[in-house]
């Protein structure tokens with residue numbers, strides 16, 4: 274067997290990659306694997322046998338940052354056993370906290386920013402020629418090429434359509450680490466998706482920090498709803514999802530496309546964040562709770578079976594009990610099928626970082642528990658409405674907990690577990706829903 278040094282010399286070093294955070298980061302990891310694969314490096318899922326470890330980080334929430342420090346701390350031993358091992362940190366935390374990472378974690382070899390993914394192979398070569406860590410974090414750039422991606426999953430794919438964000442929500446670091454909005458040309462998006470479909474992809478997710486502002490920056494401006502409509506006409510494409518939406522840019526035209534086009538998923542993920550006008554203002558969200566509810570009313574009227582999900586932040590600076598109750602009221606009124614709820618954590622470099630907390634951590638945790646309890650009950654009740662009905666399910670593979678059980682998703686993205694053969698992975702099957710839980714469904718495969 275080749276030794277680590279020889280594998281580097283023969284360009285067959287083994288790469289272990291771990292991704293934190295959102296779908297855009299997952300997509301970026303596919304790009305990292307493409308550029309390293311092009312050099313001949315091979316992916317491994319065994320961290321102890323790897324020659325290169327890449328952490329693709331997120332800094333939107335505090336947890337992934339803490340997780341990164343925990344993970345790297347544990348690698349100290351591995352690095353001592355194998356001094357040739359290269360530890361690389363990329364993604365949003367690297368972009369935002371490069372100096373801190375280099376100072377706190379001296380055994381990190383390479384730090385690379387969100388705009389430098391294509392340059393990672395070069396940085397690896399550079400690091401092997403020097404005794405010092407190397408760091409490349411450009412302030413801006415745009416190295417997205419939809420062709421340059423290594424996808425392991427053959428039946429579904431992420432396709433970015435817009436990178437960056439112009440919104441500057443006061444709590445969010447994304448505009449600082451991903452830069453301003455830049456839309457990818459519609460012709461490139463359509464070509465990419467046609468190729469994916471020809472290769473067997475059934476479901477695509479159009480990605481962006483704010484997909485609804487797609488196309489405003491193009492030489493020939495185009496709306497997101499027009500792009501969605503165009504994509505939906507690609508022959509053989511069974512399902513189209515998109516995320517994330519921003520209520521200030523979400524249009525009735527998008528709802529009309531969902532209604533008109535069979536293959537656009539009947540699912541809207543619309544982050545509310547808070548039900549209080551005061552807090553929405555402090556968050557710089559640029560919509561009111563009233564405007565948010567107007568979109569929901571229109572969606573409910575036009576798409577009665579549409580699944581609506583959201584994100585909520587609890588304990589934002591300035592939030593008092595009345596503000597929190599306003600959020601709870603909207604949750605009860607809208608009856609989101611799922612809500613991704615977070616306790617606010619300050620991110621250095623954002624406007625909200627300097628805002629003073631209005632409640633204690635203890636109160637934040639209590640309100641958070643209250644919110645989750647209300648939401649879990651609603652999620653369960655909404656899921657229960659699906660029991661006894663038959664749905665198409667795209668099989669994603671074996672359940673992580675139970676070998677004989679498959680997991681898949683309904684068109685509206687709800688998770689369903691059912692007995693079946695692993696060979697069905699990547700196929701769309703008919704499943705009868707037999708039982709509801711708060712976060713998923715149970716079902717039986719329909720006889721063919």
Ligand code: SF4
Pocket residue numbers: 438439440441442445446447448482483519
């Ligand atoms: S819309 Fe707001 S929360 Fe979303 S990425 Fe942009 S700044 Fe962050």
